[in-house]
Amino acid sequence: MAEPQTLDNNVNRREESQSDDKNYLTVTLPGPGGSSAADAILELYEDVTKHPRLAKITKHLTSDTKEAAPGIRETHVILSVGSGHQKAAVFYDECVGPLLAALYANDYQKFHVHTTTSATSVLELANGTLFTKANAGTALRIIVLSGDGGIIDLVNGLSSHATSASYIAPQVVLIPLGTANALYHSINPAEQNTWGLAALASSQSSPLPIFTASFSPGARLLVDEARSEEELATDPSSGRPILHGAVVCSWGMHASLVADSDTAEYRKFGVERFKMAAKEALYPADGSAPHAYKAKVSVLKGDEWTSLKEEEHMYVLATMVSNLEQPFCISPHSRPLDGTMHLVHFGPTSGDEAMRLMGLAYQGGKHIDDPAIRYEAIDGLRIKFQGKEEQGQWRRICVDGKIVRVETDGWVELRKDARRVLDVVTV
Ligand SMILES: Nc1ncnc2c1ncn2[C@@H]1O[C@H](COP(=O)(O)OP(=O)(O)OP(=O)(O)O)[C@@H](O)[C@H]1O
Numbered sequence: 056m057a058e059p060q061t062l063d064n065n066v067n068r069r070e071e072s073q074s075d076d077k078n079y080l081t082v083t084l085p086g087p088g089g090s091s092a093a094d095a096i097l098e099l100y101e102d103v104t105k106h107p108r109l110a111k112i113t114k115h116l117t118s119d120t121k122e123a124a125p126g127i128r129e130t131h132v133i134l135s136v137g138s139g140h141q142k143a144a145v146f147y148d149e150c151v152g153p154l155l156a157a158l159y160a161n162d163y164q165k166f167h168v169h170t171t172t173s174a175t176s177v178l179e180l181a182n183g184t185l186f187t188k189a190n191a192g193t194a195l196r197i198i199v200l201s202g203d204g205g206i207i208d209l210v211n212g213l214s215s216h217a218t219s220a221s222y223i224a225p226q227v228v229l230i231p232l233g234t235a236n237a238l239y240h241s242i243n244p245a246e247q248n249t250w251g252l253a254a255l256a257s258s259q260s261s262p263l264p265i266f267t268a269s270f271s272p273g274a275r276l277l278v279d280e281a282r283s284e285e286e287l288a289t290d291p292s293s294g295r296p297i298l299h300g301a302v303v304c305s306w307g308m309h310a311s312l313v314a315d316s317d318t319a320e321y322r323k324f325g326v327e328r329f330k331m332a333a334k335e336a337l338y339p340a341d342g343s344a345p346h347a348y349k350a351k352v353s354v355l356k357g358d359e360w361t362s363l364k365e366e367e368h369m370y371v372l373a374t375m376v377s378n379l380e381q382p383f384c385i386s387p388h389s390r391p392l393d394g395t396m397h398l399v400h401f402g403p404t405s406g407d408e409a410m411r412l413m414g415l416a417y418q419g420g421k422h423i424d425d426p427a428i429r430y431e432a433i434d435g436l437r438i439k440f441q442g443k444e445e446q447g448q449w450r451r452i453c454v455d456g457k458i459v460r461v462e463t464d465g466w467v468e469l470r471k472d473a474r475r476v477l478d479v480v481t482v
Pocket residue numbers: 135136137138139140171172173174175176201202203204205232233234235236237456
């Protein structure tokens with residue numbers, strides 16, 4: 056039962072108010088059992104990509120539990136300082152940290168805070184300490200300040216060993232400090248971005264649906280702005296290179312623009328970098344038409360693979376989420392964490408037509424009603440190059456922002472993966 060100061064028990068209330076020309080947003084943080092654990096009043100900036108400032112915290116004590124969740128869970132915080140506008144550490148110090156200190160006055164000092172020092176920090180942490188603990192039956196809660204990359208590194212690190220019967224899927228709290236934050240915006244489709252803070256005290260969670268992409272033997276992960284390449288992890292039973300994902304696997308225009316825009320120079324432009332790279336790819340400097348990507352594409356439904364009749368493509372994308380950026384609704388039939396996979400496909404076309412189709416996705420997913428688009432639920436996707444693309448740049452596959460290049464006669468095969476590796480905290 057709530058103490059007097061917690062009479063306002065309006066769970067998930069989000070309110071915007073204005074005073075002194077400043078915009079404020081109240082985010083209510085539901086605690087265990089759905090009761091309100093605290094209110095955070097955020098001061099918003101006009102630039103919505105800029106993280107808000109924490110103006111005030113009001114903690115609501117309940118008589119049965121003075122501490123909010125996670126209670127018995129061992130809590131880790133990951134600050135991915137290379138993500139997005141590189142504000143993870145600042146946002147933690149100014150907003151998330153003070154909120155956690157208020158919510159978990161007794162336990163906060165015991166939280167393990169990890170700050171990334173390299174592009175592989177999260178993978179190594181997940182692969183080592185976090186996997187060892189989860190596999191030994193320690194219930195973990197991981198608060199991640201990053202973009203999609205941090206979550207995918209966790210998924211890949213935690214899936215890189217066989218699990219014991221004692222494995223407990225860690226709970227992960229998503230704090231969207233990346234560029235696109237597709238997973239966060241697909242799970243939290245509200246118009247008003249509450250920066251994941253509402254989940255900080257919640258004890259509700261759902262398994263994160265994932266997929267596994269297997270590649271032909273010579274496939275390589277491109278790193279360091281494609282200046283170097285690395286071998287991928289291999290599947291212990293088949294020996295094939297693999298990568299797990301939870302957001303998207305694409306080839307063609309989408310993969311190319313993600314790959315081309317993943318440079319320090321482009322990253323300065325935030326989410327605009329994807330549109331900038333799209334324009335470059337769609338309007339080649341020599342005035343020619345955009346590239347027609349050549350490969351054999353097949354889709355899996357149930358146990359049956361069916362080949363698409365088209366031999367040339369522009370956009371081939373399988374996704375397990377609805378939004379690849381907050382306003383970019385690529386798969387309007389996907390529901391948060393529902394485990395479905397959808398294909399979005401269109402064939403070679405002009406730059407203008409490709410821009411028109413993508414523009415419709417920015418209008419709430421209207422592209423799926425256009426006759427040029429193939430949109431359907433699938434269970435897997437296979438792309439076989441069969442020597443049809445000589446240049447490596449046309450054989451780049453995107454898995455949740457990571458780029459893998461396969462060989463001239465190589466292939467990628469993607470399937471939903473039923474494993475429960477991580478649970479996502481929801482409100
Ligand atoms: N300290 C660091 N030094 C070098 N690289 C880092 C460091 N911290 C994070 N990174 C790298 O920065 C990239 C950030 O990826 P992440 O997906 O989190 O953010 P993003 O790409 O901006 O967002 P999104 O994927 O949502 O568009 C990852 O490749 C990660 O490995």
